[in-house]
Amino acid sequence: MRAFFPRLLVSVGVLLLIMTLSFWMTRTAPGGPFDQAHRLNSAVEANLWLTYGMADDAIGLQGGRVAEVLASRGETLEEGRPILLLESGHTLKAPHEGRLIHVSFGVGDAMVEGATFAVIERPLWKQYLVAMKGYAVFDFGPSFQYPDRKVESLIAETFPVSMELGFWSLMIALFFGVGGGVLAGMNAGGWKDRMAMLMSALMVSCSTLILGPLLLLLFGVHLEWFEWGGWTTLGSRVLPAMTLGLVFAANIARMTRAGVVEAVEGHHVRTARAKGLAESRVILKHVLPGALIPLLGYLGPALAGLLCGSVVVERIFNIPGVSEYFVSGALNRDYPMVMGVVVLYSSLLIGFNLFLDVFHQWLDPRLKGQA
Amino acid sequence: MGPGVWFNVWLGILGMLALASVGAPWISQHVTGFHPNETHSHMAAMAPGVEDVPLEYRQYDGDPAVFDWIDADGSGWIECTVGTSGSSSTASCPELDVLPSRFRFFRFLFSDFDGGTDSSEMADGRLTLEEYPQNDQEIEPAYRGLNLSGSERFHGLDEDGNGWLDPSEVNRQTRAYRLRTAQLIAFDTDGDGKISRDEFPGAPRTATFLLGTDGQGRDLFTRMLFGARISLLVGLLATLISLLIGVSLGALSGYLGGAFDRGLMAIVNVLYGLPFLLVVILILVWFGRSMTHLFLALGAVQWLTICRVVRGQVLSIRQEEYVVAAEALGASPLRVIGVHVLRNVMGPVLAYGSLMVPAVMQEEAFLSYLGLGIQAPDPSWGTLLAEGVRRIEDSWWLIVYPAAVFVITVLALYVVGDGIRDRIDPRQSMERT
Numbered sequence: 094m095r096a097f098f099p100r101l102l103v104s105v106g107v108l109l110l111i112m113t114l115s116f117w118m119t120r121t122a123p124g125g126p127f128d129q130a131h132r133l134n135s136a137v138e139a140n141l142w143l144t145y146g147m148a149d150d151a152i153g154l155q156g157g158r159v160a161e162v163l164a165s166r167g168e169t170l171e172e173g174r175p176i177l178l179l180e181s182g183h184t185l186k187a188p189h190e191g192r193l194i195h196v197s198f199g200v201g202d203a204m205v206e207g208a209t210f211a212v213i214e215r216p217l218w219k220q221y222l223v224a225m226k227g228y229a230v231f232d233f234g235p236s237f238q239y240p241d242r243k244v245e246s247l248i249a250e251t252f253p254v255s256m257e258l259g260f261w262s263l264m265i266a267l268f269f270g271v272g273g274g275v276l277a278g279m280n281a282g283g284w285k286d287r288m289a290m291l292m293s294a295l296m297v298s299c300s301t302l303i304l305g306p307l308l309l310l311l312f313g314v315h316l317e318w319f320e321w322g323g324w325t326t327l328g329s330r331v332l333p334a335m336t337l338g339l340v341f342a343a344n345i346a347r348m349t350r351a352g353v354v355e356a357v358e359g360h361h362v363r364t365a366r367a368k369g370l371a372e373s374r375v376i377l378k379h380v381l382p383g384a385l386i387p388l389l390g391y392l393g394p395a396l397a398g399l400l401c402g403s404v405v406v407e408r409i410f411n412i413p414g415v416s417e418y419f420v421s422g423a424l425n426r427d428y429p430m431v432m433g434v435v436v437l438y439s440s441l442l443i444g445f446n447l448f449l450d451v452f453h454q455w456l457d458p459r460l461k462g463q464a
Numbered sequence: 465m466g467p468g469v470w471f472n473v474w475l476g477i478l479g480m481l482a483l484a485s486v487g488a489p490w491i492s493q494h495v496t497g498f499h500p501n502e503t504h505s506h507m508a509a510m511a512p513g514v515e516d517v518p519l520e521y522r523q524y525d526g527d528p529a530v531f532d533w534i535d536a537d538g539s540g541w542i543e544c545t546v547g548t549s550g551s552s553s554t555a556s557c558p559e560l561d562v563l564p565s566r567f568r569f570f571r572f573l574f575s576d577f578d579g580g581t582d583s584s585e586m587a588d589g590r591l592t593l594e595e596y597p598q599n600d601q602e603i604e605p606a607y608r609g610l611n612l613s614g615s616e617r618f619h620g621l622d623e624d625g626n627g628w629l630d631p632s633e634v635n636r637q638t639r640a641y642r643l644r645t646a647q648l649i650a651f652d653t654d655g656d657g658k659i660s661r662d663e664f665p666g667a668p669r670t671a672t673f674l675l676g677t678d679g680q681g682r683d684l685f686t687r688m689l690f691g692a693r694i695s696l697l698v699g700l701l702a703t704l705i706s707l708l709i710g711v712s713l714g715a716l717s718g719y720l721g722g723a724f725d726r727g728l729m730a731i732v733n734v735l736y737g738l739p740f741l742l743v744v745i746l747i748l749v750w751f752g753r754s755m756t757h758l759f760l761a762l763g764a765v766q767w768l769t770i771c772r773v774v775r776g777q778v779l780s781i782r783q784e785e786y787v788v789a790a791e792a793l794g795a796s797p798l799r800v801i802g803v804h805v806l807r808n809v810m811g812p813v814l815a816y817g818s819l820m821v822p823a824v825m826q827e828e829a830f831l832s833y834l835g836l837g838i839q840a841p842d843p844s845w846g847t848l849l850a851e852g853v854r855r856i857e858d859s860w861w862l863i864v865y866p867a868a869v870f871v872i873t874v875l876a877l878y879v880v881g882d883g884i885r886d887r888i889d890p891r892q893s894m895e896r897t
Contacts, residue, residue, distance in 0.1 A: 107734050118750060298875040300826050302833055302846075306853050306863045314857055401741035405830060409853055420834050423745045431749060435742050442739065 100450055104443045109225075111439050115432035116224045120147070135166055139195030139212040145234045145429075146223035148212050151188050156206035157181045159198045168193050176211050177204075185210050228436060236418075237427040244433040247418055252437070254324050255407070255414035258333055259399055265338025266345055266395070271385070273342065274349020275376060278384070281354050289346060296343035301402040305336040305409040322411045333410040337402050341395050348391055352384030359383065389453045393446040400438050471883040478876040485693035492686045493521045497671030500690040501841045504681035506571045507631060507673070509859045512684075514677070515632040515670040517642045524665035530640045531664045534559055542659040544649060555649045557659070562610070567641035569607040570634055591629040593618050632670070640667035676861040678851050688866055691843035692873065698758060698837075698844070699825040699877075705763030706824075707817050710770030715801050715809070717771070718778025725775075732768050740765045741830065748836050758837055762824050770816050777809040815885035822877035829870065845870050 142148035157179040164176045169192050175184035177198065187193075191214040198204050215223070227233065233244035277289035296304070313321035313332055320329040356362060357380060365379045404416035415434055422430030484491065492499060499520035507516050535542055536559055544557035577595050578588065596618045600608040611617065621629055621637045651663045675684040717728045735743070747761040778801075781787060787804050795803075825845070831837035832846020840847060845866065852863030 103734075110734070111738075114746075118746070294875075294878075295871075298822070298871055298878055300829075300874075302826070302829055302849055303867045303871055306849065306856060307867055309853075310856055310860060310863055314860075397739040401739050401830070404741060405833060408834065419745075420836070423749050424835055426749060428749075431745070435746065438739060438742060 104447050108440055112228045119428040135195045142194055147220045148194055148214050150209040151211040151213055153185050153204055153208055153210040155183045156204055158203050159200055164193050233429040233433040236430045238425055244429045248433055251413055251415045255403055258403055261334035262337035265334055266341035269342035270345025271349050273346040275353055278350040278353025293343040293346045296340055301336055301340055301405050305406055308332050308336055324412045333406050337406045348388055352387050353380055356380045356383040386457055389449055393449055396445050397442055474876045474879040478880055481873055484689055485696050488689040488693045496686045497521055498683035498686045500686045507677050507681040509679050510677045512676040512861055515672050516635045517639050517668045518671050523669045525669050526666040530667045531661055544657050546657050555645050557645045560645050563641045563643055566610055569612050570638045636670050642668050675865045678862055679855055687843040691845055691848050694844045695825050695828055698828045699821040701759045702762035702824045703817055703820045706766035710767035711774050711813055714771040714774030715778050718775040719801050735768055762827055766820055773812055773816055774809050778805050781805050781808050811888040815888045818881035818884045822874045
């Protein structure tokens with residue numbers, strides 16, 4: 094357990110890094126609404142800056158009719174710089190330094206006491222803290238594409254579907270992968286081994302992008318065995334989960350086979366056989382535990398691949414998962430949406446890897462003491 | 465057959481693919497006849513084997529009968545006037561002006577009449593005599609009086625006499641209507657502004673859509689050629705970029721060691737944990753979508769493995785006596801890296817690099833499929849597969865052919881890459897089995 098805390102620290106650091114990156118991208122990315130190259134209507138822009146916690150309201154302590162506007166939009170103000178001159182002779186000043194984004198009143202307008210008279214950009218460190226606080230509780234603000242919806246609610250709606258797809262795919266990958274690997278490893282060199290490895294080689298070069306459409310064409314369109322398109326019935330889940338699962342089953346099968354071939358030669362297996370144990374018992378109790386440990390190392394990258402693969406699979410089979418928003422967000426420069434998905438996926442992945450590391454150490458006593 | 469034979473077979477396949485993609489423009493012009501982006505809108509989503517007259521690369525059949533038919537006044541010339549407006553020259557041949565309207569009629573023949581005007585029958589891509597307009601009253605006023613309707617015309621079009629017309633048949637029979645001034649005027653070799661019987665090239669030939677057409681009536685085969693070209697290019701360039709980054713950083717890291725090494729390896733480990741797709745998409749969103757950025761983005765996520773491999777190699781080479789000797793003789797670190805270290809890591813680098821090409825190609829297909837990579841109308845594996853999936857219910861050829869060739873390409877690259885690695889670095893392959 095000694096090694097756990099450094100790992101945890103690194104994981105948190107990576108997440109912080111990703112969040113910082115996403116903050117920085119949203120603020121400065123070209124083509125976004127905060128891009129100074131194209132200017133929005135002043136009031137609209139002010140609203141946007143307030144919504145994303147990047148600016149502060151300046152509240153007027155006095156009311157009255159405006160005699161003169163002393164600062165213009167876009168100007169960088171120092172603290173206490175007068176912005177409005179009232180007919181009563183009072184001036185309304187900038188509460189802190191920053192760029193002036195919006196002045197709410199013009200000459201001759203009457204303002205009441207306590208009204209917002211200007212919007213001023215927050216200092217960068219304050220913006221950063223506010224954003225980080227938001228990201229930490231999964232608050233990314235409204236999506237650019239759907240301004241009346243928050244990113245986290247859009248993701249929360251679709252994420253369960255993606256999770257379910259991932260779960261079934263992982264089950265299929267483990268079932269076919271471990272099953273095929275054991276079959277191949279126990280018959281190493283035989284025709285079963287060759288068949289399994291040929292299938293595995295084919296699947297690896299296939300990738301989800303090829304396998305998905307071909308399965309869809311054969312079993313969905315042609316034979317009509319399974320429904321497809323959407324995520325409604327049990328039947329409509331078979332093809333997408335198969336597509337995603339089989340590609341990873343190929344890699345798992347290879348690793349399992351290698352592990353089994355090595356384990357079968359172990360003395361403990363020979364002893365077990367010599368004792369007259371049933372072959373199924375030998376495999377389950379004595380071969381598999383040793384053979385499957387290397388697999389744990391693969392599950393981390395596999396999950397990363399699964400997340401990426403699900404983007405394509407969800408699109409092929411028209412599944413209402415997270416990736417739809419992710420891709421449309423990337424295409425339309427919806428930065429909050431892209432960042433939401435990136436942070437979600439990264440934290441998922443980092444958390445899973447952390448868990449695997451700990452689990453691995455617990456399972457394999459040889460690793461204890463190694464950092 | 466031993467493994468060496470298979471290696472050679474796949475190497476041959478790969479060579480053919482490379483040749484086809486390098487020669488794609490030539491093949492497009494001289495073999496398939498179609499330009500990859502030319503659309504034949506009336507031939508959209510047609511099964512393999514249909515024919516149409518190419519728009520870009522035309523070949524003519526030299527049939528003199530067509531000349532007599534066009535030369536309506538029997539003067540022995542097709543008179544044209546060549547004028548200049550601004551910087552471009554314009555030509556008009558009045559005798560050709562009757563052709564486009566006739567062609568327009570045949571172009572919409574199937575969409576207007578297949579299945580009957582009252583949709584009493586199924587539109588099946590076959591036009592029977594019953595469906596064919598019997599007289600000019602059934603066709604639009606613009607086409608009347610051009611001798612286009614009636615059973616005599618139908619039988620003239622039905623060259624094989626099987627009782628129905630298919631689009632290829634109609635395209636073949638009406639190809640003379642595709643003669644256009646702009647293309648014909650090029651045959652006016654003596655420059656007198658008139659086309660004589662000797663200069664006349666005949667009617668344009670039809671070419672075959674070998675693997676059918678896509679949803680916009682473009683030739684799938686030609687598009688696959690150009691798609692392979694772009695995808696292989698992306699694969700090679702992105703691999704080169706990542707090799708450049710990976711080898712230089714890996715060599716530096718391994719050679720210098722210390723804080724630089726630790727820092728770089730920490731970064732590598734962090735990047736390893738992120739899903740590659742997210743990183744690439746972030747780069748593409750940030751810098752905008754273009755081909756150059758695609759190379760950079762793919763290269764930027766692929767250098768990690770090579771960096772680790774090179775670092776490991778350098779670490780072991782550093783202990784070798786000749787490197788120690790070079791250092792003792794006062795060679796600068798740059799010289800040691802450049803002369804001794806890099807020369808020795810080239811083998812593994814080449815081996816990993818050749819395996820990286822198919823991986824990058826798959827990633828490119830991924831991104832293009834999502835609309836983030838190569839942009840329409842340029843073909844690549846990803847955009848072709850995306851089109852295939854869109855039309856999977858009615859046009860199987862749009863998914864089956866690109867998918868099959870893509871799998872073969874990737875498999876060939878993997879097998880050859882594996883073979884190269886085995887030859888360069890036999891220890892690796894022994895460890896694997």
